[in-house]
Amino acid sequence: MIYTIIDVETTGQGNRMTEISIFKYDGSIVIDEFTSLINPESYIPTHITALTGIDNALVADAPTFEEVAQDILNITEDTIFVAHNVNFDYNIINGEFKRIGMEFTRKKLCTVRLSRRLIPGHRSYSLGKLCKALDINLVDRHRARGDAEATVILFGLLLQQPKADDVFKEFLNKNSRESTLPPNLPKEIFNALPSKAGIYYFKDKRGKVIYVGKAINIKKRVLSHFYSKTKKSLQMVRETRDIDFEISGSELIALLMEDAAIKHHFPIYNVSAKRSIQSYAIFSYEDRKGILHLASNKGRLVPNPILTFFNVRDVRLYLEKLCEKYNLCPKYCHLQEAVSECSHYSIKNCNGVCRDxxxxxxxxxxxxxxxxxxxxxxxxxxxxxxxxxxxxEAFVMIKDGAYLGYGFIDKGEQINHIDDLNTFLIPQKNSVDVQKILRPVLLKI
Structure with missing residues (x-):
């Protein structure tokens, strides 16, 4: 079996490659090597230069990835792709190939996961600390050749460990998730995830929640994060040491549980949840003629809203339904502006208040x-x-228009009045975010 042990350096932001080093290894000796700086055709930030020593001047005359792509294909052909945190390096290379319209598919092995299995008990499995613990000489840390060369030595030690043959066969089994899972996440934790609706928590090495998500199928959704090639996902899964979950039974309650969990933990990777939500409100006013109007505006500009929505389209559709149901005028519901009388494309049942x-x-x-x-x-x-x-069965309770929470109840329980549900209610806070979740459901009632 032939392996190619690989390390890449990148620009960080945008993850464009700046250097690559590949050692072709037969399990005993290195039989070939390819190392090259790469012109990323984008700016290298100063903090990346401080870490790697690679600056814009150094790569100015280096070949682009497209110019070395065939060399990479040739040296890795019919080999197993090996790296320390393999998904990072593999996804970077795969992404570069996709940019130039080429395919790159190789079997993978991760030396972090292999090390955790074959040489357990170390406080850290980062390349630098593991090499120090194993007395592996690591020269030029954070340069592709130095890191790849140290990984070759580490890989050789792993091959010599008791039960290495069985572990390698298990990791290379096409049904195994070992090459897909984050480097520091035990396989048993992933296997324990249910294929049911609910929420899940990604946790770092300190047990801190770094991301909360919801899913109809928790296991399937979690796995999709491991295949994602976005910078956020790559960084997040590298930090993940544990995954916890809560079953919800339904998507609606999963959404409500997710919102509450995000507000409780403030996970660093739930960026979109931290953005303020724009609301739109329907209100009424009387004009100089004494005609009552129904109109809409941004929620913060409406002191006494009749109903609140969270996108302009829903407001308009709702006003159109009101016009049709009550024979209202599209002009005075502000579905048409700057017209003397209404001429809406679909609402034709105005009784003529706009025409006196x-x-x-x-x-x-x-x-x-x-x-x-x-x-x-x-x-x-x-x-x-x-x-x-x-x-x-589950329920969501709304009282006087305010969300109070959700609950779960055995089907054998006798419920004769709404107050009987209070025993089973899990109280939650009402918020604009919750209103946004519940509004589409309430409009269907």
Missing amino acids: EEPIESYNNKVLEAIHDMSNQKENIILKEKGRNQNE
Whole structure:
């Protein structure tokens, strides 16, 4: 069996390659080598230069990846791709090949995961600390050739360990997840994940939650993070040491659980959840003619909203439904602006208030009826959801328009009144984010 032991250096941001070193190894000796600086055709940040010593001037006359691509294909052909944290190096190389329209597929082995299995008990499995513990001479740390050469020595030691043959066969088995999982995540933890709806927590070496996600199938969703090649995902999975989970039973409760967990833990990789949410509100006002209007604006500009939405499209669709249901005028519902009378493409049932054909009082009564209909959506509501198992049901409780939380209840329990559910309620905080989650469901009722 022939291996190619590889290390790459990158620009960091954008993960463009700046250097690559490949040692072709037959298990005993190095039989070939390819090492080259690479012109990333992008800027190398100063903090990366401080780490690697590679600056923009050094790579100015270096070949581009496209110019060395065939050399990389040739030396790695019919070999097993080996690296310390293999998914990082493999994904960088694979990404560079995709940029030039070429395919790159090799079997993989990770020396971090192999080391954890074959030489357990070390405090750290980073290349630098592991080499120090094993008395491996590591020259030019954070340069591709120095790191790759040290990895060759480490790999040779791993091949000599008791049960190495069995472990290598297991890792190379096409049904094994070993080459896909993060380098520091035990396989047993991944295998324990359920294929059910719920939320999951990525944790670092200190047990701190660094990411919270939700899924209809937890195991499948978690696995997708390991295949992702985005910079965020690559960094996140490198830091992951443990994964915990909670089953929800349904997607809606998973969304609510995820929102609460993110607000509790403030994980560093839940960037999108930290962004402020723009809301849009429907409100009413009376013009100089005494005609009641229904209009919408950004939520922060509406002191007394009738209903709140979280995108402009939903507001417009809702106003269109009101026009059709109550024979309201598209002009006075602000679905059409700067027109003397309405001429909406689909709403044709205006009774003519915009043409002085319908009495204002009659029209205003219809508007008030529509407002009453909207206000009634703030009543007490219990949303029935699928439980976490076949003997259980779940619910979401809304009282006076405010979200109170969710709960799980055995199907054998006798519930005669809404107050009976309070025993099973898991209280939660109401928020704009929760309203955004619940609004599409409530509009369907």
